[in-house]
Amino acid sequence: MCATCGCSDAGGVTVTDAAGSAHQHVHGHGHDHGHDHAAHEHADDGHDSRTVTLEQAVLARNDELAERNRRWFADNGVLALNLMSSPGAGKTTLLERTVAELGIELGIGVIEGDQETLLDGERIRATGAPVVQINTGAGCHLDASMLADGLRTLDPATGSMVLVENVGNLVCPALFDLGEDSKVVIASVTEGAEKPLKYPHMFRVAQLVLLNKIDLLPHLDFDVERFLDGARRANPRIEVLEVSATRGDGIDRWYEWLRGRHAQLQ
Amino acid sequence: MHELSITQSVVDTVCERMPDATVRRIRLDIGRLSGVVADSVRFCFDLVAEGTVLDGAVLEIVESPGRARCRACDAEFEVNDLLALCGCGAQELELLAGQELMIKEVEVAA
Numbered sequence: 001m002c003a004t005c006g007c008s009d010a011g012g013v014t015v016t017d018a019a020g021s022a023h024q025h026v027h028g029h030g031h032d033h034g035h036d037h038a039a040h041e042h043a044d045d046g047h048d049s050r051t052v053t054l055e056q057a058v059l060a061r062n063d064e065l066a067e068r069n070r071r072w073f074a075d076n077g078v079l080a081l082n083l084m085s086s087p088g089a090g091k092t093t094l095l096e097r098t099v100a101e102l103g104i105e106l107g108i109g110v111i112e113g114d115q116e117t118l119l120d121g122e123r124i125r126a127t128g129a130p131v132v133q134i135n136t137g138a139g140c141h142l143d144a145s146m147l148a149d150g151l152r153t154l155d156p157a158t159g160s161m162v163l164v165e166n167v168g169n170l171v172c173p174a175l176f177d178l179g180e181d182s183k184v185v186i187a188s189v190t191e192g193a194e195k196p197l198k199y200p201h202m203f204r205v206a207q208l209v210l211l212n213k214i215d216l217l218p219h220l221d222f223d224v225e226r227f228l229d230g231a232r233r234a235n236p237r238i239e240v241l242e243v244s245a246t247r248g249d250g251i252d253r254w255y256e257w258l259r260g261r262h263a264q265l266q
Numbered sequence: 267m268h269e270l271s272i273t274q275s276v277v278d279t280v281c282e283r284m285p286d287a288t289v290r291r292i293r294l295d296i297g298r299l300s301g302v303v304a305d306s307v308r309f310c311f312d313l314v315a316e317g318t319v320l321d322g323a324v325l326e327i328v329e330s331p332g333r334a335r336c337r338a339c340d341a342e343f344e345v346n347d348l349l350a351l352c353g354c355g356a357q358e359l360e361l362l363a364g365q366e367l368m369i370k371e372v373e374v375a376a
Contacts, residue, residue, distance in 0.1 A: 048375065048376035049290055049373050049374060049375050049376055050373070050374060050376050051371050051372070051373045051374075052284070052287075052371060052372050052373075052374060053370070053371045054279075054280075054283065054369045054370065054371055054372060055368060055369070055370060055371075056279055056283075056368065056369045057367060057368055057369075058272055058275050058276055058279070058294070058367040058368065058369060059272075059275060059367060060279070061275060061278070061279070062275070138270075139271070140267060140268060141268060141271070143271070171268065171301075172267070172268035172271075174301060175268055175272075175301050175302070176268070176271075197349060200347075200348035200349055201301040201348065204348055232357065233349055233357055234348065234349065236357050236358040237358075
């Protein structure tokens with residue numbers, strides 16, 4: 001195990017081209033650990049010290065790489081969306097349906113983020129869409145560097161669309177800009193109507209919420225109005241669409257939203 | 267837990283900027299609305315710093331309070347959660363402070 005960040009080779013980030021057999025370890029930390037043992041020899045020499053002002057944003061490196069991704073998307077007319085949700089909200093089912101019905105029209109490619117397994121990547125690949133799987137190992141979110149690695153493998157065409165399925169988690173992915181055009185949160189009626197109030201950071205950074213599994217509403221005690229109020233409380237400008245990824249209810253409005261964002265970029 | 271990545275970024279940044287230093291103290295500003303839990307950063311710090319220029323350094327965290335301006339009535343006030351409302355009842359607030367995530371300074375052996 002790496003003593004610096006606690007990762008191990010087995011737990012490191014891997015990018016897999018789900019269409020082929022390439023399986024590479026690309027993480028390498030993006031840094032060398034800078035062990036400077038010479039410096040330690042003098043650590044106890046007296047107490048003279050000086051203060052150095054740094055005033056540097058902690059996420060400056062990620063933000064810089066995200067900006068680089070954003071420029072690449074803009075230069076190539078590619079629309080990138082960052083899809084985030086808690087585990088089990090139906091992100092992959094929604095993606096399967098979206099790429100099956102709209103994949104060719106909009107040239108959709110998918111980058112799948114999960115801690116482990118190629119299962120989601122394989123589900124998307126079965127629809128025929130280009131897909132790259134990123135496994136974050138111990139990591140609880142995608143970052144801009146992982147997305148850049150994924151993009152190199154996916155190699156999306158000019159004017160196409162990249163849908164990024166982030167690691168299932170309503171907390172951590174909110175903080176890491178990937179360089180995407182918009183963030184989309186997928187919530188589901190099986191999760192409880194208070195999710196926006198419990199996870200305001202996530203709803204605050206999103207442009208769109210898809211409230212999924214609405215076909216199950218007759219069987220549940222889910223207060224849609226309460227959910228909508230909470231979402232607007234966290235983010236007064238948020239747009240919410242109610243959908244069922246399995247039955248197709250409301251899905252046309254999601255497709256219209258995608259077509260609209262895509263057309264704006266062309 | 268994104269605080270592990272955040273702490274890793276702190277250590278990487280200092281290692282890159284001062285590869286030959288011996289850091290005795292580091293001061294971070296983690297705003298109360300930043301979405302980062304200061305205690306979790308403290309929890310990770312020693313492990314992440316081990317074997318780097320920050321090994322053994324004292325970690326100080328300033329937790330800046332949040333400030334917001336109401337987009338409806340222009341009032342400015344302190345806020346310490348993202349769901350705060352203005353006294354006038356409006357929901358839409360512009361955050362002025364509290365989202366900081368900064369490495370402020372380091373004290374290094376001369």
